[in-house]
Amino acid sequence: MTGTITAFLAQRRFRPTLWPTLGLLALLAATLSLGNWQRHRAEEKALLRAQYDAAIAAPPARVSAASTDAAVLRFRPVRATGEFAATAQVLIDNKVHAGRPGYDVVSPLSLDGGGYVLVDRGWVAAGARRTELPTVPPPTGTVTIDGRANLPPARYLELQRDAATGPVRQNLDIARIAEATGLPLLPFVIEQTSDSTDGLVRDWPTPDFGIEQHKSYMLQWYAFALLGCVLWLTLNWRPREADDEIDR
Numbered sequence: 001m002t003g004t005i006t007a008f009l010a011q012r013r014f015r016p017t018l019w020p021t022l023g024l025l026a027l028l029a030a031t032l033s034l035g036n037w038q039r040h041r042a043e044e045k046a047l048l049r050a051q052y053d054a055a056i057a058a059p060p061a062r063v064s065a066a067s068t069d070a071a072v073l074r075f076r077p078v079r080a081t082g083e084f085a086a087t088a089q090v091l092i093d094n095k096v097h098a099g100r101p102g103y104d105v106v107s108p109l110s111l112d113g114g115g116y117v118l119v120d121r122g123w124v125a126a127g128a129r130r131t132e133l134p135t136v137p138p139p140t141g142t143v144t145i146d147g148r149a150n151l152p153p154a155r156y157l158e159l160q161r162d163a164a165t166g167p168v169r170q171n172l173d174i175a176r177i178a179e180a181t182g183l184p185l186l187p188f189v190i191e192q193t194s195d196s197t198d199g200l201v202r203d204w205p206t207p208d209f210g211i212e213q214h215k216s217y218m219l220q221w222y223a224f225a226l227l228g229c230v231l232w233l234t235l236n237w238r239p240r241e242a243d244d245e246i247d248r
Contacts, residue, residue: 016236027228035221042214049209051075060146063190065115070188073149075207078190080119080145082111084138088181090169091133097201101126105200106172107138108183109145109190117186118174119145122200133167136198146194148204151187
């Protein structure tokens with residue numbers, strides 16, 4: 001083995017050139033930066049998962065008009081008492097359950113002591129035609145709702161802005177619903193878990209934090225950086241005869 005390496009070194013000489021080296025440096029700057037970004041995102045998602053695990057184990061928090069810190073309440077069991085504002089109820093479109101299209105039914109709850117919070121009461125199947133909207137009025141009178149506090153996606157695909165009127169919304173946007181209804185909404189949504197006779201489906205999945213996906217992308221970018229180094233080293237071991245010709 002030693003003799004083979006010695007023979008190889010005797011026949012070749014390591015002589016890197018300018019442009020391949022600059023290309024390698026550019027490749028390393030890009031791939032390592034992207035790999036580090038994916039690593040940081042995985043760490044952030046791991047912290048969010050730890051927050052989720054701690055939140056779901058906590059006792060229910062009572063929701064009031066002072067419950068404005070959405071980050072603290074996110075994923076935590078909560079309880080709210082008040083009356084539903086039936087006229088401000090909206091249907092969130094393009095929700096699928098068990099392969100069937102439908103809507104999430106979201107109703108503002110007027111809290112005892114003031115303020116409103118949106119309650120995602122659950123899923124309902126769409127009608128045979130788009131014009132046939134489901135009729136699922138909220139219960140009347142004072143009710144107590146148990147659920148999980150959550151935040152709707154901050155980013156979403158929107159082909160056109162929702163109309164300010166009508167019950168159907170393409171996305172659950174708290175700020176827009178507050179603007180359209182004039183209600184002082186809290187900055188989170190309660191995903192209802194308490195039983196009811198309204199026939200709505202309440203199947204709230206565990207959030208997919210995407211930690212493993214970020215780790216996979218991180219390893220891919222680091223692998224590209226390593227491959228670039230290997231290719232650079234391999235291509236810069238030149239036969240001595242070729243280098244002698246270049247020198248002449």
